[in-house]
Amino acid sequence: MAIISSLWVQKAKRWSDFLVFHASQTVFHHNSDAVVQLLRSCFTSTLGITPLYISGSGSVGALLGHGFGSHYSGGIAPVSPGILYVKVHRAIRDVMFMTEEILSLLMHSVREIASSGLPRDAAEKLRKSKHGLKYGQLSTANAMRRVKLAASLGASLVWISGGPNLVHSLIRETLPSWFVSQHGCEQLVGGGGDVVATLGGYALAYFTLLCGTFAWGVDSVSPTSGRRAQVLTAHLEFLASALDGKVSLGCEWKTAQAYVSVLVGLMAACTPKWVEEVNADLLKRLSKGLRRCNDTELALSLLGRGGVGSMGAAAELVVECGLFY
Incomplete structure (x- = not known):
């Protein structure tokens, strides 16, 4: 009993x-x-x-x-x-409200991470490291680990909150609005200067790639990959226009530059199927913008992943810049 x-x-x-x-x-x-x-x-x-x-x-x-x-x-x-x-x-x-808050909290986390004792030359080390994945100092590597963790959490929360439709809205509307608004810049204001701006761009790139991966997968046979080319083309059109100076950005230029460089680098390395679905003319525009940012090797990598349509531009770039290996 x-x-x-x-x-x-x-x-x-x-x-x-x-x-x-x-x-x-x-x-x-x-x-x-x-x-x-x-x-x-x-x-x-x-x-x-x-x-x-x-x-x-x-x-x-x-x-x-x-x-x-x-x-x-x-x-x-x-x-x-x-x-x-x-x-x-x-x-x-209001799931759109959730997306904006998650993005805001991600940037706030980046600011907190950057102000926790990174060296002043960390931004230069981040800029020179390939795809933002190699770092010289332990403190910088630890910060990047935390930034990637924050981006992974943010992408997971977006996916849980609204699935593929919310991801499409994020990439087509929310992120471009963040870059052109003054509010996006204000979210990164604080200690750290260029370090905060560079880390913010890296976090957004990793965040975007993960959101897209959750929604579309990395190959061409995912059930939800049908809208991938449409959404991705719209986003890359915006980035190409930003690099061309046709779009006025409200955020720091270093944030936008880091975002484009890291996102394109990650796409070329991790999701080449995405690049193949993008129009060759758009890839050429992006590659020209990357060259103006002194990312010639990344521009060549992007064109190389673009398939037959961009091979001519890739060959011209190799000859013009003397990139023979």
């Missing part, structure tokens, strides 16, 4: 935890500020960011936790922000 009573007590506690957990979700259905705070908690727990410093305690474990229950002394265990967001995001009606 004692054993049965003990089992019923445990079951009652778990039901109590379950009811408390679901009741706590109500506030997120009616209060957008609470949703923003929940998203902020997802970033701070994953990156280990506190109001005063960045610690090494952030992790995916901190984001997702270990469930909930009364096995903690003193009552119900705190619910991890990631699990809570997975439970409540379907009730949030």
Whole structure:
């Protein structure tokens, strides 16, 4: 009888935890500020960011936790922000608002990471490193690891919140609007100068590539890859116009330059099928813009991935610049 009573007590506690957990979700259905705070908690727990410093305690474990229950002394265990967001995001009606907030929090995280003690020459090291993936100093490498983690989290949250439709809207509308608005620049204002601007461009490039990968995959047989060429062409048209000076940017030029260079480099290296689907004339425009930014090798790599239509331009670039290997 004692054993049965003990089992019923445990079951009652778990039901109590379950009811408390679901009741706590109500506030997120009616209060957008609470949703923003929940998203902020997802970033701070994953990156280990506190109001005063960045610690090494952030992790995916901190984001997702270990469930909930009364096995903690003193009552119900705190619910991890990631699990809570997975439970409540379907009730949030304004998904475009979610995208803008995720983007804003990503840039805020970059600023916090950059102001945590990077050396002053870090921006130059980032600019010279191929695709932003090799770094000379430990502090810079650690910062880049955190930036990639923040971008991965942001892309995951966007995908969970709205799936492929939200990703398409992000790449076609939200990101171009961010680059041309003064608000985008203001999100990166703070300590760090060029380092913040460069890290911001890197974070956005990684964020964009991951969002696209979630929506389209990396090959040509994904069920959702049908709109890939259309969305990607629109985005690359915007970037080419920015490099040509036809679009007035509200953000720092170093942010836009880092974004274009890293995104194109990652596409050429990781998603070559995407590049093959882009119009050859657009690839030529992009390559000319990259050359003006002294990224001649990246321009050649882009043309080389473009297929037959861009091979003539690639050959001309090799001859013109003497890029014989």
